[in-house]
Amino acid sequence: MQHPEPDSEAALAPTSEAGARRRPLPGERRAQVLQALAAMLEAPGAERITTAALAARLSVSEAALYRHFASKAQMFDALLDFIEEALFTRSSQIVAAETEPPASKAARIVALVLQFCERNPGLARVLAGDALLLEHERLQARANQCFERLESQLRQCLREAAQQAGSAAPSADAQVAASTLIAFCQGRLQRYVRSNFRRLPTEQLEACLARMM
Numbered sequence: 001m002q003h004p005e006p007d008s009e010a011a012l013a014p015t016s017e018a019g020a021r022r023r024p025l026p027g028e029r030r031a032q033v034l035q036a037l038a039a040m041l042e043a044p045g046a047e048r049i050t051t052a053a054l055a056a057r058l059s060v061s062e063a064a065l066y067r068h069f070a071s072k073a074q075m076f077d078a079l080l081d082f083i084e085e086a087l088f089t090r091s092s093q094i095v096a097a098e099t100e101p102p103a104s105k106a107a108r109i110v111a112l113v114l115q116f117c118e119r120n121p122g123l124a125r126v127l128a129g130d131a132l133l134l135e136h137e138r139l140q141a142r143a144n145q146c147f148e149r150l151e152s153q154l155r156q157c158l159r160e161a162a163q164q165a166g167s168a169a170p171s172a173d174a175q176v177a178a179s180t181l182i183a184f185c186q187g188r189l190q191r192y193v194r195s196n197f198r199r200l201p202t203e204q205l206e207a208c209l210a211r212m213m
Contacts, residue, residue: 029064029068030068030069030078032058033054033058033065033068033069033075034075034078034079034082036054036057036058037049037054037075037079037122038079038120038122038123039057039122040053040054040057040122041121041122041123041125041126041131042121042122042125042197044196044197048133048134048135049072049131051065051066051072054072072135073135073136073138073139076126076131076132076135076139077139077142079123079126080126080139080142080143080146082123083116083123083126083127083146084146086116087112087113087116087146087150088149090112091109091112091150091153092153094108094109094112095109095153095156095157101161102157102158102160102161102164103157103158103161103213105157106154106157106158106161106177106178106181106213107209107213109150109153109154109157110154110181110184110185110205110209111202111205111209113150113185114185114188114189114201114202114205115201115202117189117192117201118192118200118201118202121192121193121197124189124192124193124197124201125193126143127143127146127189128143128186128189128190128192128193129143129144130190130193130194147182147185147186150182150185151178151179151181151182152178154174154177154178154181154182155171155174155175155178156174157174158173158174158177158178159171159173159174161174162174162177177212177213180212181212184208184212185201188201188203189201
């Protein structure tokens, strides 16, 4: 995971001069678990990840995992928390910018989402929903809510753009345009995941946005 990203290999490596394994700091092992889960989701053709496989990757027992997370669903919740913080902290700043044209803001939000997922393939699998297919349905609902929040931000930008363009129905025009852009994001993420991360979501992005906008 990026922004920010703990170095899981360094965190798991011995650190003392004597070569003894140090005890992880509070919260460090939790971050290592999430880092390992995200990395496992990046593997091409990754199937449903079990806690046993995750524990083996970290060289700990399953019981050790459950000292930090009550369930695997809670681990995915934490990944979704990370996604939401990374995306919405920045997208809210974009929306609030006073000197930027509203249509440009909408394009930047789309680019933000696709660039973030391109840099974090494992998280792209979570946001696209593929990693959640056999997990609790509540997790899929959370992923869907991310897109709904993004669509709301896009509508806000595009309604202002439509008003500036003299639209007779700026709200309706913004709703159609925002829905189209979100569908584009979702389609690009699905293609990225199902091509085993070969088809980049930002492929010809500027040209596509120019055509849609």
